[in-house]
Amino acid sequence: MLNRFLSRCLLVAAACVAAVPAFAAKPNVVILATGGTIAGAGADAAKSATYQAAKVPVDKLIAGIPTLADVAEVRGEQVFQIASESFTNEHLVTLGKRVAALVKQGDVDGIVVTHGTDTLEETAYFLNLVVRTDKPIVVVGSMRPGTAMSADGLLNLFNAVGVAASKDARSKGVIVAMNDELNSGRDVSKMINIQTGAFKSPWGPLGMVVEGKNYWFRLPAKRHTANSEFDIEKIDALAPVEIAYGYGNTGDTAYRAFADKGAKAIIHAGTGNGSVSNRVVPALRELRGKGVQIIRSSHVNAGGFVLRNAEQPDDQYDWVVAHDLNPQKARILAAVALTKTNDSKELQRIFWEY
Numbered sequence: 001m002l003n004r005f006l007s008r009c010l011l012v013a014a015a016c017v018a019a020v021p022a023f024a025a026k027p028n029v030v031i032l033a034t035g036g037t038i039a040g041a042g043a044d045a046a047k048s049a050t051y052q053a054a055k056v057p058v059d060k061l062i063a064g065i066p067t068l069a070d071v072a073e074v075r076g077e078q079v080f081q082i083a084s085e086s087f088t089n090e091h092l093v094t095l096g097k098r099v100a101a102l103v104k105q106g107d108v109d110g111i112v113v114t115h116g117t118d119t120l121e122e123t124a125y126f127l128n129l130v131v132r133t134d135k136p137i138v139v140v141g142s143m144r145p146g147t148a149m150s151a152d153g154l155l156n157l158f159n160a161v162g163v164a165a166s167k168d169a170r171s172k173g174v175i176v177a178m179n180d181e182l183n184s185g186r187d188v189s190k191m192i193n194i195q196t197g198a199f200k201s202p203w204g205p206l207g208m209v210v211e212g213k214n215y216w217f218r219l220p221a222k223r224h225t226a227n228s229e230f231d232i233e234k235i236d237a238l239a240p241v242e243i244a245y246g247y248g249n250t251g252d253t254a255y256r257a258f259a260d261k262g263a264k265a266i267i268h269a270g271t272g273n274g275s276v277s278n279r280v281v282p283a284l285r286e287l288r289g290k291g292v293q294i295i296r297s298s299h300v301n302a303g304g305f306v307l308r309n310a311e312q313p314d315d316q317y318d319w320v321v322a323h324d325l326n327p328q329k330a331r332i333l334a335a336v337a338l339t340k341t342n343d344s345k346e347l348q349r350i351f352w353e354y
Contacts, residue, residue: 027109027165030102031076031157033058034095034123036084036116038153040145049194051145053083053116061114064146065158071212072109072165084116084123084141089238089335092126096232103133110136110164114157117141117190117198120176124185125329128174128224129336129354130232136169137225139185140177143196152179152196159209166214172206173224182207184220186354189326191301202303202324223353230336239264239338243327245299246270252283264342265293265334269327274298274306281312288318293338293347297322297330308348320347 033039035054039061042051058076068074079095095113102108115123124139131137140160142153160177163169174185178199187201207216223229242258244266258266266287270276274296276284284294296312296319298304306321308314314321322330330351337350 025073027072028107029072029074029110029112029161029164030108031058031062031074031112031114031161032079032095032098032102033061033076033114034080034084034087034091034116035082036114036120036141037145038114038116038140038142038157039081040142040147042145042147045147045149047145047148049144051147053145054081056146057081058114061146061153061157065154068158068161071158071162074161082116084119087116087119087123092123093232093235093238095123096127096130096235099127099137100131100133100232103131103135103137108135110138110166110169112157112160112164113137113139115139115141117143117193119328121185121189121199122328122332124174124176124188125332126336128185129228129333130230130235131174132226132228132231134171134226136164136166136172137174137185138164138169138177139174142178143194143198150196155180159212162209162212163214168214168216171226172216173220175206177209180209181205182209182214182216186220186222186224186329189329228354230340235336235339237339238335241265241267241331241335241338243267243269243331245327246275246277246280250277250280252280255280255283255287259287259290259292263292264338265295267295267297267322267327267330267334269297269299270306270311272298272300272304273311274304274321275311284319285317291342293334293342293344294319295322295330295334295347295351296320297325297327299327318344320344320351323351325351 039056040051040053041055138160144151176183242263244254308321
């Protein structure tokens with residue numbers, strides 16, 4: 001009787017265990033911190049634009065948002081602690097290699113990179129080009145330090161972790177999560193420096209976050225991440241590329257100086273359709289004859305669009321156009337592309353595709 005009773009109890013217990021729903025393991029997200037305003041601190045709560053960047057370490061950022069534990073298993077690494085205007089090519093390569101190593105791990109489902117906003121768009125585009133993965137990579141910053149009233153960093157970081165933990169964010173390339181919007185790392189740029197809605201794409205956001213839920217509206221059309229021909233694991237240094245600004249009364253001094261210092265390509269940040277002053281054209285033709293790549297971009301704020309052979313005979317001069325990439329993003333693509341080719345036709349193909 002006792003054995004029969006015990007057997008029946010075991011059967012009942014087994015049935016109860018089977019009836020309990022299995023709890024899926026939470027996604028694993030790694031936050032790579034690099035400094036910036038999101039890690040900044042001001043003298044008092046009224047200081048939203050006057051502060052010191054890169055003061056708060058990543059463990060304190062994570063500890064400041066206890067609800068992150070409801071979204072994912074989160075751990076942080078302090079890769080750098082700098083203001084983003086001081087980012088160099090070497091910083092980009094180091095960060096890219098760390099991201100690439102982490103996304104290969106089975107216990108990492110997504111990556112968040114905290115970053116200063118001044119060059120955030122450059123780092124996001126760089127990672128979009130060179131890290132071959134379909135796992136979410138989300139770059140995030142803030143326009144106000146955490147000590148300010150209405151600071152935006154905590155919500156931005158919470159949203160970024162949620163996106164990085166989401167399966168629906170896979171295969172969309174690098175995402176910039178700021179001010180509830182989800183923008184492509186390729187398209188987005190900082191448009192103003194004193195408001196929380198600073199980051200915009202001329203072609204619109206990919207989606208947005210509302211109360212922790214992602215809503216997607218479009219997909220990126222250009223090549224990125226897993227579909228890229230570039231691989232950070234095969235890149236140890238970026239090519240030297242400089243930007244020279246076009247304006248009324250501009251001369252050729254900057255272009256010649258950059259070439260003399262060893263620039264492999266010069267991005268012409270032109271007016272309008274990447275226009276080039278007639279005072280500058282002879283110097284650019286001369287530099288191209290010496291092997292320096294000349295790439296026409298536009299510094300139009302809300303979305304410059306440079307047409308090949310419009311304004312200048314690019315085919316005749318053997319120049320490259322940056323398509324819709326602004327000068328700083330054109331520099332990133334050229335610096336990456338020149339690690340593989342110095343052929344102007346190949347460079348033009350790359351600018352069309354990426």
